[in-house]
Amino acid sequence: MKIMVCIKQVIDSDAVIAVDDASVLPKTDERAEFHINRFDECAIEEAILMKDAHKDIAVDVISVGPPRVSDALKRAMGMGCDHAIHILTDTEGFLSPFVTASWIAAMASKKKYDLILTGMLSEDLMQGQVGPIISERLGRPCAVGIVHERLMLPQKKIYTEREIEGGARQRLEIDLPAVLAIQTGINQPRYPSLSNLLKANRYKIEIVDSASFAHAEPRQEVVATGCPRKTRAGRLLTGSLDEKARELYRILKKKALIP
């Protein structure tokens, strides 16, 4: 059985330091560090858990992006993925989910996977579209928000539970091949093992130039970025630690919120 896990490398949250009305994307610290999108990390872990539990499962990890993305792919291999594919672009800017998903789907249709896992959404653009778009491009079923799965290999199906409002779960049996968009909480991603990381560093990642795919015309663009509007008073206390603690007590006492 072949599984493909789609991952995105995202910038560390505390590196997003300013929003400049003139620029389209937020300013980031030059020393910014990146990590694997945590939803995608859960997807990798779930694939490796399937590999641990069943015989003959191979896991490919794929990512779209500039050269630095190879670090994320190596870490994924450190967690236990067997093969890594890098769809190389030269852009550091906004890449629409339609374009990303179209390239991944083109790659996947060549390789014939039984199961494709993605994270439910990315921490940066947060659209949650890549999984459903891949499934539509491949003409296969998709379920989003997966918090539990169990392979039903003889029936060529997978049992899944997707999380819906209020913490309820919708239970589904889905024919393979299928696309699942994974929600956090399904597992606790493992740290890569040292031996796997050493192997990953020597591994020859399959690099595919994004220009080799049929052109996918972007359907959307980011026009501007800015600070969110405050939905409440948003007053920040000032002064020393002790002054703030006393001021907070005084305010709560005045509002009769503290005895």
Added chain:
Amino acid sequence: MNPDPVRPIIIVAEQFNDPKSFILDELIGAARKIQRFYRGPVKVLIITGDCEAAAVKSGRKTGMDVIVIRVPGLTGYNGEVYNAVFSEILQTMHPAYICLPHTSWGMELAPALAIRLNADCITAVVNITEQENRLLFSRFICNDKIIAKMNSVADTTVLTLQPGAFTAGKKDDTGQGTIENRTMAAGSRHIKSMGITAPVAQDTGLAGARVIVAAGNGIENQENLALVRNLAACFQKAAIAGSRIICERGWLGYGCQVGVTGMTVAPDLYIACGISGAAQHVSGMNKSGYVIAINKDPNAAIFNAMDMGIVEDLAIFIPAFIQVCRQE
């Protein structure tokens, strides 16, 4: 690209026996906001199962032109069925904009529906504005710290609207739209629904609490939960809660989770300790009377959703505050 103004704005909704239709009101609010800048007519599609009465009732209450689509045997959301039914009808209507709710089903369906319609898709929209003759859709990015304004360059755009971001506005009493009933047979080939599991009820005291002290990823380790408990002990009728990450780690039970996939609470006072302020959490507590945020990250999204904020390490501030309480 400006669509031809006769092309409609279509609202896509579902209605089974559950009588709540507040989402439909919000979708209409969003559609009306689009209409300020793009003057196409609004129509409503409501998918339902064998018992159409609830859907027809909700449709009538909107006062708009509604098509109620009955799918025999349908008991709830199924992605394959919804995509087949809606894409078939929408293809005949040539919409400019299609509005879905950003609920668990809306966020799953919208991108796939857009591909089928050769449309763009923009999700989790919180505001709609206009600039230089084009519609801009605002949405959160970067862990909800930043707002991005996006533009669609496709002929048709599928949107998902964040619950709570749009209000219905005044009811337009001058019109009573038409209700059209259609029946469409549709089955799912590859996805079989095995039912819904309700969450296990846990008595965590959150429902009756006047004060809730919530722990987020900023507490950094499980031992620091003691700080949160000690802070709660300074108040009367207080309970503790957690963000999704805290509950996923098992530091608190899932019954303590506040947010879209957990509980919605509205205490008199909500103290968010080390909580980043992700929209999915905030939506579960934003009806609280007074919100206090304690977080050492001055850029945390929570500072846009609070009444009073303290930029401090909670491990240092909370003990200092408890000390002040004890002295008084």
